[in-house]
Amino acid sequence: GAGVSQTPSNKVTEKGKYVELRCDPISGHTALYWYRQSLGQGPEFLIYFQGTGAADDSGLPNDRFFAVRPEGSVSTLKIQRTERGDSAVYLCASSSTSGGYNEQFFGPGTRLTVL
């Protein structure tokens, strides 16, 4: 089947605006993760969902960032009052189960640019 998809692939916005980034995980994958990657760095964990609930949101940088996964499949990462420092590639990943020794399947990412 299809891999993890993310939309949009690119998003340019102005400082202070609100943005939503969408992730479609692999069908049947119960675990979903959001990461943020800056140039020259590895992905940085933001939040992890097991089913519909956020099991670990310790990586969200502040309360401007919020994510939902209402039906346990598609997830949306929401950023309010965007700042230039939010510019990065936002990656989504899914895995068949949480815990254990499972590989994560990553999407291509959404490149967010805040002007």
Next chain:
Amino acid sequence: SQKIEQNSEALNIQEGKTATLTCNYTNYSPAYLQWYRQDPGRGPVFLLLIRENEKEKRKERLKVTFDTTLKQSLFHITASQPADSATYLCALDKGYGNKLVFGAGTILRVKS
């Protein structure tokens, strides 16, 4: 503080040689460690996972070692090819929940 360090400089090698990439960590006790490949403009792709009680894992031309005493993992690509050119990321898994902590990655360039 917790750190994951990978070769900061790009690794340039000749086709056919073995590439060896290093991942060192401090102040972690990972249950296991994963290696990913990332091409420009793409998301990381899983390559290998090694558990804390395993010394070595192989898959085709790839080999990973894991030394929990030295707090180090080595990633080897034998008979390297130009198509192996990419950024290679190591990631520590903190156990339940699969939260991954990534290193900054090492750029590998294989020249023909």
